[in-house]
Every structure is written in structure tokens, then in C-alpha cells.
Amino acid sequence: MLYLVALGSNQRHRRLGWPNAIIxxxxxxxAGEGLIITGTSRVVGSRPVGPSRRSYANAVAVIETNLPPPALLARLKRIExxxxRRKGQTWSRRVLDLDIILWSGGAFVSGDPDLTIPHPLMRERSFVLxxxxxxxxxxxxxxxxxTxxxxxxxxxxxxxxP
Structure with a gap:
């Protein structure tokens, strides 16, 4: 299965450095998790969404894996x-944000509010599109x-x- 995963960062990491290095x-x-990265975009800067004041570094990767969406999401959350990344940090600064945007299986809706494919806000976000x-x-x-x-x-x- 192929997945389109968005990556974002707007907080310095004490060991890894600034957001571009974090991406x-x-x-x-x-890749160390056994996920095959078949493509990566350039890293772009964007203004924050929500109350955070720090600009973001954003990118997208195409990932190949046999994991179903819930298992991939669990792996992404563990990596975050x-x-x-701390739980409960919606709309705030973060070292790393990983979101599943699309996958080769079409639409996917689960009981988990963090797992809806396509990502409900992807059509509104130039830093993803x-x-x-x-x-x-x-x-x-x-x-x-x-497309x-x-x-x-x-x-x-x-x-x-108007």
C-alpha cells in the first residue's frame, strides 16, 4: 500500500536542531521503521495555523508499507x-507532526478522530497541497x-x- 504522509515542525529540538533538520x-x-520512502518533496515554510506564532517547515513523503491505516497511524504517533511531541498539543508548537493525507486504498474512516483518509483539512492547506x-x-x-x-x-x- 502507498501512503501520502505530511510532515511538519516548528520547534527546535535540542539534539536535532531546527525544523528543516527535524524533517x-x-x-x-x-525509513528505519521499515517503511519504504519512495518520494519526498522539498521542504517549504508556512505560517502557523492556530495560536502558535512559530513558522513551520513542511514536507510530504510517499511511503510504501503493508501496514493498514490504524497500524501506520500508531507508528507515526509513536515516532512523534x-x-x-506531547499529547494534547492541538494547534500549538511541536517538534514533529506526522499526518496520513491519502492512501492507495481510497477513503478510510475509523472510530479514531485522528484517522480519516483523506485528511479532512488537506484541501485547505497549501503547505500540504x-x-x-x-x-x-x-x-x-x-x-x-x-487530482x-x-x-x-x-x-x-x-x-x-464580493
Missing amino acids: AAAWQRL SEFG GPAAEIAGDWRDPLTGR IAQLNARHRRPKKR
Whole structure:
């Protein structure tokens, strides 16, 4: 199975350094977990969503694994924790944030609020769509039928003013 996973960081790590270095270390950590990384985007900067004031470094990776979505999510959450993320830090600064955006199995809904595929907010986030379009532009959103490249183009289009 293939997964599109978003990576984000906006907090310095005492050993790994600044967010760009954390993203690079996260790619290595994912590969060390037996996950096959078949593509990575460039790292882009973005403004924070929510109350955090620190800018983010964001990227996207295509990961190949036999793990079903709940097992992959559990592994991603464990890696976040190992990097220093604390539970209950919604919309705040964090060393590492890992989110499943899409997977080759289509839509997936579970009882876990952290596991809905496609990610419910991906269509609104240029810091996900831009990097994702670089490496998975032909992947389709199973809910809209649009490709990532199309979603990115629509998101970047200037909004009409009333």
C-alpha cells in the first residue's frame, strides 16, 4: 500500500536542531521503521495555523508499507512522541507532526478522530497541497475525484471578492 504522509515542525529540538533538520531526521526515522520512502518533496515554510506564532517547515513523503491505516497511524504517533511531541498539543508548537493525507486504498474512516483518509483539512492547506503536487500530483482525492495537482491549482487561484 502507498501512503501520502505530511510532515511538519516548528520547534527546535535540542539534539536535532531546527525544523528543516527535524524533517530530514524524520525521513530517516521513518525509513528505519521499515517503511519504504519512495518520494519526498522539498521542504517549504508556512505560517502557523492556530495560536502558535512559530513558522513551520513542511514536507510530504510517499511511503510504501503493508501496514493498514490504524497500524501506520500508531507508528507515526509513536515516532512523534519519540521526537518530543506531547499529547494534547492541538494547534500549538511541536517538534514533529506526522499526518496520513491519502492512501492507495481510497477513503478510510475509523472510530479514531485522528484517522480519516483523506485528511479532512488537506484541501485547505497549501503547505500540504504544494509539496504533495510535486511528488504525487496525479493521486486522486477519493471524495472529490480531483487530482492533487488540480486541488493545488484550485487552492492557489485568487479568491473572488464580493
